[in-house]
Amino acid sequence: MKRTAKRLLTTGMNRMGFEFHLTRHWRIEPWNTDAEFLRVMEGVAGRTLVDPVRCYMLWQQARSTAPLGGDVAEVGVYRGGTARLLARTVQPTGRTVHLFDTFAGMPAVDAARDLHREGDFAETSLDEVRAFLAGSPNVRFYPGFFPQTAEPVRDTRFSFVHVDVDIYPSVRDCCAFFYPRLLPGGVMIFDDYGFLSCPGARQAVDEFFADKPETPCYLPTAQCMVVRACTAP
Numbered sequence: 001m002k003r004t005a006k007r008l009l010t011t012g013m014n015r016m017g018f019e020f021h022l023t024r025h026w027r028i029e030p031w032n033t034d035a036e037f038l039r040v041m042e043g044v045a046g047r048t049l050v051d052p053v054r055c056y057m058l059w060q061q062a063r064s065t066a067p068l069g070g071d072v073a074e075v076g077v078y079r080g081g082t083a084r085l086l087a088r089t090v091q092p093t094g095r096t097v098h099l100f101d102t103f104a105g106m107p108a109v110d111a112a113r114d115l116h117r118e119g120d121f122a123e124t125s126l127d128e129v130r131a132f133l134a135g136s137p138n139v140r141f142y143p144g145f146f147p148q149t150a151e152p153v154r155d156t157r158f159s160f161v162h163v164d165v166d167i168y169p170s171v172r173d174c175c176a177f178f179y180p181r182l183l184p185g186g187v188m189i190f191d192d193y194g195f196l197s198c199p200g201a202r203q204a205v206d207e208f209f210a211d212k213p214e215t216p217c218y219l220p221t222a223q224c225m226v227v228r229a230c231t232a233p
C-alpha cells in the first residue's frame with residue numbers, strides 16, 4: 001500500500017514535468033560538507049547567481065588544473081561572487097585570475113538567439129567588486145567589452161576558464177579567444193549552457209566545437225565542460 005502510494009506520487013510528479021525522487025541519502029553531497037570548499041565559499045553566496053553545486057564544479061576544476069600551470073580567467077563577473085571563489089581557490093597555486101566584465105551590465109545581445117536584454121545585470125560596479133576582492137592579490141581586472149579588453153592577455157596560456165556571459169555573441173567570442181590559448185588538459189566551464197533562459201549560449205558552444213576534436217560535456221548542473229585535447233599545441 002505504502003509502496004503503491006509512493007509509486008503513484010513519483011509517477012504523477014514526473015508526468016507533471018518535475019524530476020522527483022523519494023529515495024533520500026542516495027549520494028554524497030560534498031558541497032554541503034567539505035570544509036575546504038565551505039571555507040573558500042565564505043561570503044560568496046550573497047554575491048553570486050551561481051548556486052553552491054555549480055560553485056563546487058568550478059572549485060573542483062580550478063583545483064584539478066593546478067598542475068598544468070598557466071593562468072585562470074573568468075568572463076562574466078557581475079558582483080564578484082564566483083571570481084572570489086576562483087581567486088581564493090587558486091591563490092595557493094600561484095595562478096593569476098583575469099576578470100573580464102563591463103561592470104555596467106550586459107552588452108548588446110543577439111535578439112534572434114538570446115532572451116536576455118542589453119543592460120541586464122547592471123547592479124554592480126568595478127569599484128564595488130574591487131573592494132569585495134580586496135583580500136585576493138592574485139586578481140586582475142579588465143573592465144569593458146570583451147574581447148576588446150583581452151589584448152593584455154593575448155600571449156597568456158590558461159589552464160581554467162569560467163565563461164558566465166549568458167548570450168550568443170559573448171559565448172562565441174569567449175570560445176574564439178580562449179580555446180587556442182587553453183593548455184592541453186585545460187578546462188573551460190560554460191555556466192549557462194543548459195538554461196532555458198540562455199538558448200544562445202548553448203548554440204554558440206555547439207557551433208564552435210562542431211569542428212573541434214573536443215566534445216562539450218553537459219553536466220547535471222546545466223553547466224557544460226570542455227577539456228582541451230592532450231594532443232593540442
Ligand SMILES: C[S@@+](CC[C@H](N)C(=O)[O-])C[C@H]1O[C@@H](n2cnc3c(N)ncnc32)[C@H](O)[C@@H]1O
Pocket residue numbers: 047048049050075076077078079080081082083100101102103104105106107120121144145146147164165166170
Ligand atoms: C550572469 S552574470 C555573471 C554572474 C557571476 N559569475 C556571478 O558569480 O554571479 C553575466 C555577466 O556577463 C557580463 N558580460 C556578458 N557579455 C560580456 C562581454 N562581451 N564583455 C564583458 N562583460 C560581459 C555581464 O556584464 C554580466 O555581468
